[in-house]
Amino acid sequence: MTDAIVSNLYMTIIDHYFSGLSATQQHQFAELLQLYIDWNAKINVISRKDIDQLMVHHVLHSLGIAKFIRFSASTQILDVGTGGGFPGIPLAIMFPDVQFHLVDSIGKKIKVVQGVADALGLSNVTAEQARVEQLTGKYDFVVSRAVTAFPDFVALSRHVINTVQHNAVPNGILYLKGGDFDAELKPFGRRAVVVSLTEYFTEPFFETKKLIHLPL
Numbered sequence: 191m192t193d194a195i196v197s198n199l200y201m202t203i204i205d206h207y208f209s210g211l212s213a214t215q216q217h218q219f220a221e222l223l224q225l226y227i228d229w230n231a232k233i234n235v236i237s238r239k240d241i242d243q244l245m246v247h248h249v250l251h252s253l254g255i256a257k258f259i260r261f262s263a264s265t266q267i268l269d270v271g272t273g274g275g276f277p278g279i280p281l282a283i284m285f286p287d288v289q290f291h292l293v294d295s296i297g298k299k300i301k302v303v304q305g306v307a308d309a310l311g312l313s314n315v316t317a318e319q320a321r322v323e324q325l326t327g328k329y330d331f332v333v334s335r336a337v338t339a340f341p342d343f344v345a346l347s348r349h350v351i352n353t354v355q356h357n358a359v360p361n362g363i364l365y366l367k368g369g370d371f372d373a374e375l376k377p378f379g380r381r382a383v384v385v386s387l388t389e390y391f392t393e394p395f396f397e398t399k400k401l402i403h404l405p406l
């Protein structure tokens with residue numbers, strides 16, 4: 191199959207789960223595969239075996255957050271440890287009226303993120319090489335996937351959460367995580383809400399995948 195055909199097949203998956211996308215959003219999602227193939231050849235941000243699974247393992251996985259919450263316009267989001275742009279880039283396509291700041295401690299990853307955002311014309315995305323501990327700005331939500339153990343992640347990033355609420359869901363951390371992490375959630379008791387992504391998506395990949403929401 192050519193990459194163009196694979197892109198079209200993937201678009202069917204996105205359309206299936208998210209109806210009503212604009213032509214611009216459809217075009218941006220369809221462009222992702224080729225953009226990541228091209229960038230990944232220069233700077234490795236997605237494992238070579240996983241690039242074939244980009245749309246499910248990375249794009250749809252990121253969009254699990256969009257099933258949990260529809261961010262209101264002008265919400266400010268920080269993606270911590272974005273790597274090649276996940277979950278921030280798919281969410282920025284999904285919510286063009288929401289502002290996304292994507293940070294990673296490794297500069298070459300931010301180069302990829304900036305390249306992808308520029309190619310897609312994502313004017314709601316900024317990207318910065320930084321450690322979250324150094325940031326002084328405030329955000330309604332921190333989104334993230336696969337950065338560190340959850341308690342450590344909360345300790346590193348809780349200082350950036352804004353106390354003024356703009357959304358139906360309380361401000362806080364939205365963290366995508368797989369596997370068994372019950373022990374990691376113990377310190378937060380019932381405050382941490384865990385949703386299985388199988389509630390949203392039927393692909394077997396999501397059988398072990400969860401979203402944690404910690405209001406802060």
Ligand SMILES: C[S@@+](CC[C@H](N)C(=O)[O-])C[C@H]1O[C@@H](n2cnc3c(N)ncnc32)[C@H](O)[C@@H]1O
Pocket residue numbers: 270271272273274275276277293294295296299320321322323334335336337346
């Ligand atoms: C396993 S990768 C995950 C990348 C991306 N979130 C994903 O799911 O594809 C973890 C990333 O977190 C970044 N990172 C780790 N600690 C960080 C910190 N304190 N501040 C910012 N980025 C950090 C690393 O540089 C790395 O790119």
